[in-house]
Amino acid sequence: MKFGVFFEISVPRPWGPETEYTVYQNCLEQARLADELGFDQAWAVEHHFLEEYSHCSAPEIFLTAIAMQTKQIRVGHGIVTCVPELNNPIRSAERAAVLDLVSGGRLEFGTGRSATWTELGGFGANPDETKKTWDEYVRVIPKMWTQERFSWQGRAFSMPERSILPKPYQKPHPPMWVAVTSVGTEIDAAARGLGSLGLSFGGVGEQAQKIAGYRKRIQSCDPVGEFVNEQVNTVSFLYCHEDDEKGITTGQRMAGTFNYLSEQTLATRQAYPTPSYLSPGLLYQLRQESTSGPEGRVPEGLTIGDPHRVAQAVARWEEAGVDRINFLLNVHEMVPQEDVLASMRLFAKEVMPQFQRDETPEPAGATAAGGA
Amino acid sequence: MPLTGTRDLSTIADSAPLLTSLETEPWELKGAQHLQLHYELGGDRQALLPPALHPSIPPTLLVNVTHAPDSEVGAFTLATVRVGCRAGARPRGLLVRGYCDSASATSVLRERWGFPVDLADVHLDPSYARATTSVTLDGATILAGELVDPQPITGADVQYMATLALARVARDGEETLLIQVDPDYTFDRAQRGVPRLTAFDAEAWNLPGASGAHPISASLTTVDMTLPRLRYLVHPDRDPLKAVERLPQPQPA
Numbered sequence: 105m106k107f108g109v110f111f112e113i114s115v116p117r118p119w120g121p122e123t124e125y126t127v128y129q130n131c132l133e134q135a136r137l138a139d140e141l142g143f144d145q146a147w148a149v150e151h152h153f154l155e156e157y158s159h160c161s162a163p164e165i166f167l168t169a170i171a172m173q174t175k176q177i178r179v180g181h182g183i184v185t186c187v188p189e190l191n192n193p194i195r196s197a198e199r200a201a202v203l204d205l206v207s208g209g210r211l212e213f214g215t216g217r218s219a220t221w222t223e224l225g226g227f228g229a230n231p232d233e234t235k236k237t238w239d240e241y242v243r244v245i246p247k248m249w250t251q252e253r254f255s256w257q258g259r260a261f262s263m264p265e266r267s268i269l270p271k272p273y274q275k276p277h278p279p280m281w282v283a284v285t286s287v288g289t290e291i292d293a294a295a296r297g298l299g300s301l302g303l304s305f306g307g308v309g310e311q312a313q314k315i316a317g318y319r320k321r322i323q324s325c326d327p328v329g330e331f332v333n334e335q336v337n338t339v340s341f342l343y344c345h346e347d348d349e350k351g352i353t354t355g356q357r358m359a360g361t362f363n364y365l366s367e368q369t370l371a372t373r374q375a376y377p378t379p380s381y382l383s384p385g386l387l388y389q390l391r392q393e394s395t396s397g398p399e400g401r402v403p404e405g406l407t408i409g410d411p412h413r414v415a416q417a418v419a420r421w422e423e424a425g426v427d428r429i430n431f432l433l434n435v436h437e438m439v440p441q442e443d444v445l446a447s448m449r450l451f452a453k454e455v456m457p458q459f460q461r462d463e464t465p466e467p468a469g470a471t472a473a474g475g476a
Numbered sequence: 477m478p479l480t481g482t483r484d485l486s487t488i489a490d491s492a493p494l495l496t497s498l499e500t501e502p503w504e505l506k507g508a509q510h511l512q513l514h515y516e517l518g519g520d521r522q523a524l525l526p527p528a529l530h531p532s533i534p535p536t537l538l539v540n541v542t543h544a545p546d547s548e549v550g551a552f553t554l555a556t557v558r559v560g561c562r563a564g565a566r567p568r569g570l571l572v573r574g575y576c577d578s579a580s581a582t583s584v585l586r587e588r589w590g591f592p593v594d595l596a597d598v599h600l601d602p603s604y605a606r607a608t609t610s611v612t613l614d615g616a617t618i619l620a621g622e623l624v625d626p627q628p629i630t631g632a633d634v635q636y637m638a639t640l641a642l643a644r645v646a647r648d649g650e651e652t653l654l655i656q657v658d659p660d661y662t663f664d665r666a667q668r669g670v671p672r673l674t675a676f677d678a679e680a681w682n683l684p685g686a687s688g689a690h691p692i693s694a695s696l697t698t699v700d701m702t703l704p705r706l707r708y709l710v711h712p713d714r715d716p717l718k719a720v721e722r723l724p725q726p727q728p729a
Contacts, residue, residue, distance in 0.1 A: 221692065374637070
């Protein structure tokens with residue numbers, strides 16, 4: 105089991121001149137500490153226009169800052185939005201390659217398509233098309249990274265032959281992932297040989313079923329990249345405290361606030377009737393699972409409470425077949441920074457060692473020592 | 477805490493219906509045709525909502541026109557314009573004024589569900605190429621719009637927001653409240669198209685300054701629609717986290 109940190113970068117109102125600066129600096133400090141403590145990855149979302157919920161619109165810059173301030177931790181796009189109105193695929197490949205180079209081969213490349221009208225509508229994107237454009241992006245980007253010269257005639261974009269430069273440091277290319285929130289996306293990931301980047305909070309039982317389907321389907325995949333990245337990542341909230349009750353209370357407040365903020369955005373399906381987006385109920389239902397356990401108990405798999413309780417939750421994820429857990433460390437700055445850092449230290453001291461066994465040092469299929 | 481509204485709804489509550497009972501039985505409207513024109517809202521997003529509601533991100537304007545061909549009070553056509561928002565974390569549409577072309581249906585909607593509706597000429601005219609709608613009040617067109625370029629979709633693709641209707645409720649004294657009306661829908665047919673709002677008199681809908689600033693989508697459905705028992709009220713001036721009141725429900729036999 106590997107552990108990572110996951111940044112949404114939520115910024116509470118009122119927005120003073122220092123507010124966003126402070127939140128970003130806090131996140132960078134958390135990333136530095138994560139690196140020192142032995143966390144394996146730092147992921148950052150790409151979101152646009154999501155007031156208070158996420159101000160992380162330029163993750164490639166934020167991740168570059170993390171890479172420059174750390175030594176070991178891998179940096180993950182969670183995710184690059186594969187929609188032409190938001191990201192040109194050539195620029196996505198170029199930016200990712202540069203990040204991989206400057207980080208010394210530490211990039212994880214997550215892909216997805218956005219779930220909100222807030223974002224898609226803001227860029228004038230057609231929700232009917234996003235699944236198709238995502239599919240095209242994940243097939244062409246590894247070719248852009250590995251072929252000396254590349255040309256393409258497609259649906260999302262076309263280009264004459266050019267050398268797309270630079271090439272990533274990892275050879276043949278960085279591990280690729282898909283954000284999995286909608287039903288069936290884990291199968292889309294498996295069919296293409298991509299890692300499953302679970303972005304639904306909580307819901308161990310639901311995800312265990314998805315993981316089983318993913319593991320089965322990937323055995324007969326047709327990989328879009330140069331190698332199969334069979335790995336399952338999930339996300340949970342982390343608040344670890346010696347006092348179990350305080351850990352639970354604070355963690356549940358974090359989860360509840362996260363859900364409340366996320367629900368203020370306009371889900372695509374609420375605005376634009378389309379079969380391309382399944383009912384928003386699933387995502388929201390899974391998020392709800394992170395806050396409402398049976399009979400008032402802490403929901404299964406929610407990593408909050410004292411170290412013993414947190415370790416039990418991690419073990420449950422491990423049983424479900426998850427390879428990595430990424431932790432959301434704070435929401436809306438509701439937890440003071442020193443308490444966030446203390447929670448990370450306690451987790452690293454008491455919980456992390458229980459799961460550090462039989463680790464493989466390199467990500468599947470890619471080598472960071474390849475060089476150009 | 478996300479932004480909240482600033483509007484004092486009591487200042488426009490005089491013309492809202494007065495509910496003397498919150499007990500009502502469901503009303504099924506079979507084979508209704510329902511047009512929705514969905515826009516991003518232009519105007520001050522906080523000034524149109526009360527403190528109990530959050531503007532959604534982005535806030536929206538929902539034009540809904542329902543033609544019920546057969547009901548216990550005969551055929552009628554109802555038009556509403558709502559502001560898409562959030563009651564806590566729930567998507568809702570705030571309704572402060574609507575119009576209906578039937579006096580008897582207007583009475584039912586006002587008295588049983590607190591819909592702040594008044595009489596006007598309301599039309600919904602679907603055809604294969606488009607569906608047009610208009611509302612005329614005292615000879616003036618206060619709303620005109622259409623769905624163009626209809627494409628078939630399934631009813632499962634359509635999601636409607638529940639309504640919060642501005643009403644006065646007589647309990648221990650008279651209160652200005654929002655009545656949640658969350659109909660059940662069984663879809664027969666559904667089409668999606670492009671919305672076009674060609675006339676909209678915001679004042680006539682009690683939404684000063686509002687406009688349809690950016691088109692999102694339009695849908696036309698044929699549905700069996702059931703207006704439900706009342707289950708929730710929202711106190712418009714309260715904190716969003718304390719604004720919802722759950723009404724007692726009959727125990728299952």
